[in-house]
Amino acid sequence: MSSPLPDAASDLAQLSDQLNQGAEKSQRQVIAQLAALGEVGWPLLQDFLKTNYSDTPKLAMAEAYQALRLVEQEAVQEFLNTQFPLGIFPLKSARNIDYRPLQMALAQQEFELADNLTREKLCELAGEGAIQRKWLYFTEVERFPGLDLHTINALWWLHSGGKFGFSVQRKLWLSVGKDFTKLWPKIDWKNGNSWTKYPAGFTWDLSAPAGHLPLLNQLRGVRVAASLYGHPVWSEYQW
Structure with a gap:
């Protein structure tokens, strides 16, 4: 007898917990998994970006952002252009330089x-x-x-x-x-x-x-x- 199919909703909830509560190394692993899931995983990455935007550089943020940049879906690109028109790190300058x-x-x-x-x-x-x-x-x-x-x-x-x-x-x-x-x-x-x-x-x-x-x-x-x-x-x- 074959094994039962995994509970997709439960798996997604577990990945979400790892993304939002895990250490950065774990977060970076989960980001790749969520990106591979396609439309099911993208909203979690979007929420992660909105929640974690800060002046502190975080590799997980950059990897979630770049994973979404590769998505060829208008809604995802509109989200990035609207929410993060300057990327995921504040482009601050003491001399008004455009970065x-x-x-x-x-x-x-x-x-x-x-x-x-x-x-x-x-x-x-x-x-x-x-x-x-x-x-x-x-x-x-x-x-x-x-x-x-x-x-x-x-x-x-x-x-x-x-x-x-x-x-x-x-x-x-x-x-x-x-x-x-x-x-x-x-x-x-x-x-x-x-x-x-x-x-x-x-x-x-x-x-x-x-x-x-x-x-x-x-x-x-x-x-x-x-x-x-x-x-x-x-x-x-x-x-």
Whole structure:
């Protein structure tokens, strides 16, 4: 005799409980299951997004958002466009910089475009001189508002499943005793004595090693990176 069919309603209720009450690791597993269920699971993901929107970056939020972005149903896309026109993290800036293009590129996993936009936004933060020359002085980085760095980093971190972002690079930098000669090979920016060639040598998807993106120009030295990784933002916000 075959086993009875599982109680679909009971299973869905259990998944809902895990999504709303479980640890983030459990939530992320459930999100994939609910997305695969189709029309039955999508409303639970929508409710999860509405309930958990906050200034605190949460990977589960990003994964639920991106799962729904892939749904080819008008009602789901209308929900996202109405409820989350700027994504699932507040795009705050102390200098009125528009981070919507960066958010959209990252949400669509267009990492090369997002890297270019990040460079542009950092120059905007630095001011007219940096915009004209298209690169940064370390003294400009030291004056960056923590709020903006937090926004940029959160977008990268969230839309890469925690794999990319300046905070990821910083943790790796600290793990090698702030030794840049050890950091560059670790994040695949250098191989032996050869710098990775831009852009073809870099990996523009999630198969890249942790910390691979976003890029910083190291041909002018390490002072910009040192200023960025030593910025007060990392003690102002928990990463």
